[in-house]
Amino acid sequence: MKHIYNILLIGIISCFFSCYTEEVKPTVITTSDYTVLVDYAVSAQDTIGNIPGTSNKGSVTFTIVSQSVPNALSIGETYGELIVQDASAFDPEINTEMNLVVSVSKNEITENTNISITIEEPCPDVNINDWLGKIAVVNNGTQTAAFGIENDCSILTLQGGDVAGLTCDVEAEISIQYEESDSNIGIILVERQAYDCVSGSNLELEADGEYDQDTGITTLNYTLYENNSINSTGTTTLFFDASSCTPVVNTAIWDGNLTVEEPGFFVVSGTGKSGCNTLEISGDILNWGCDSGLLPALEISFTPDSDGATTGTAVMERQNYNCNAGENLEIEATGTYNEDTSTIDFTYAFYIDGEEFFTGDIVITPN
Structure with missing residues (x-):
């Protein structure tokens, strides 16, 4: 019986100290400054962000202390949502930025965080x-x-x-x-x-x-x-320069780094340089295995399906595939392009010494 009494007494004392320790643990609030880029075309009641804030003692309360544009925003007291109240304040001709101070509170402990809002100006729309x-x-x-x-x-x-x-x-x-x-x-x-x-x-x-x-x-x-x-x-x-062609295909889509894939066989890299309805693609696009310092530079021409179309035909006229010294390699290809999906699909033929050696299909996309 005495042993049982001692065990109960130890348990009560342990509980007392652990509970007491929990009660006196200081309240700690964690928050940080917050930056957000906002589209100018917001509407009233849009949420443009959530202020970070937590506590080791559970939920916190968010309150706006000050804002550089009065009444432009409100804040969700429980979750810290920044909510648009005055959409007209987000006109970039009136305000390009806003600054707020928000308090994050728990048990009479408060931490302030600084909020910086940049209002994105509308994108110019000029026919160039x-x-x-x-x-x-x-x-x-x-x-x-x-x-x-x-x-x-x-x-x-x-x-x-x-x-x-x-x-x-x-x-x-x-x-x-x-x-x-x-x-x-x-x-x-x-x-x-x-x-x-x-x-x-x-x-x-x-x-x-x-x-x-x-x-x-x-x-x-x-x-x-x-x-x-x-x-x-x-x-x-x-x-x-009126002596040149009129650009009708946006070949700039394929400027720079490209991926060339023959599905199920290989994926290689290439580099595109756009021209007027043309594209020069440099690289071993057939994964042939070029000599060091040798890479084919291949010309592709584009023709839209109709005026203003974003799809059409792509043609690689038969041309040298300058890949290996002393070898007579050629390639030709026909296919389609799609500006919306940024893809060029080709069916090609590869020639050695004037004779067709193999054929295949490749897909060219920007990285």
Whole structure:
């Protein structure tokens, strides 16, 4: 009986101390600063994020302490949802960012967290077709050739061309932002960026100017920097080279790294360089096993099914497959392309010394 009494007494004492320890354990709140990018086209009652906050003592309470745009947002007291109350406050012409301080509380213990909200501006929608494909670049009376590729948000990537009159020995690339306008004349901006036009130099270029959709001319008023100091300023014009073709296929989809697969047999890599309704693909796309330093560069031409179509035929005329020294290798292929799925499907034939050696099917997609 005495042993039972002792066991009960020890149990009661252990429970007392463990319960007491639990009661005096300090409340700890865990939270962190929070950053969110918000689309300008939000609506009232949209949730744009959840504030992080927990406690070692269970649920916490969220409260807005301050906000830089009054009454723009409310917060869910239990789960910390940031909820839009005034959608008009998210117009980027009025506010480009908002800042809030939110308290996270439990048992009279409070931690504050800082909330930074950036409002994403609408993407410009400008028809820049006049500057796609082969472009003439004129600087101080000298004309050079470049190639224009459209990216998202009306940004033109200009490949090549002597924009700053430097007699380039490297094909430089710059990005030009076309801004929306209520007329056919609008402004362009070139943010300061590397201009790798001359080997071994440290050049940067920035510019402003305008475009005219009626004349098809873009004017750049540029400043050229070398080693962070101004080197020169000037004006350059860009216009479509009418002697070239009209781009009707967005071959820029296959610019850069590509995957080439013959289903069930191999997957290899290639590199694409877009042209006007053409694509040059470099690489051992048939997994033949090329000599070191030798890679075929193959030309593909595209024809849409109809005006404005995003599908059509792709053709690789019979051409050299320059892969092994001393061997006479050729390839030809026909197939289809689909801009929406970013795929080129080919049925090909491979020739050695003029004789068909094997055939197959490959699929080309961007990485």
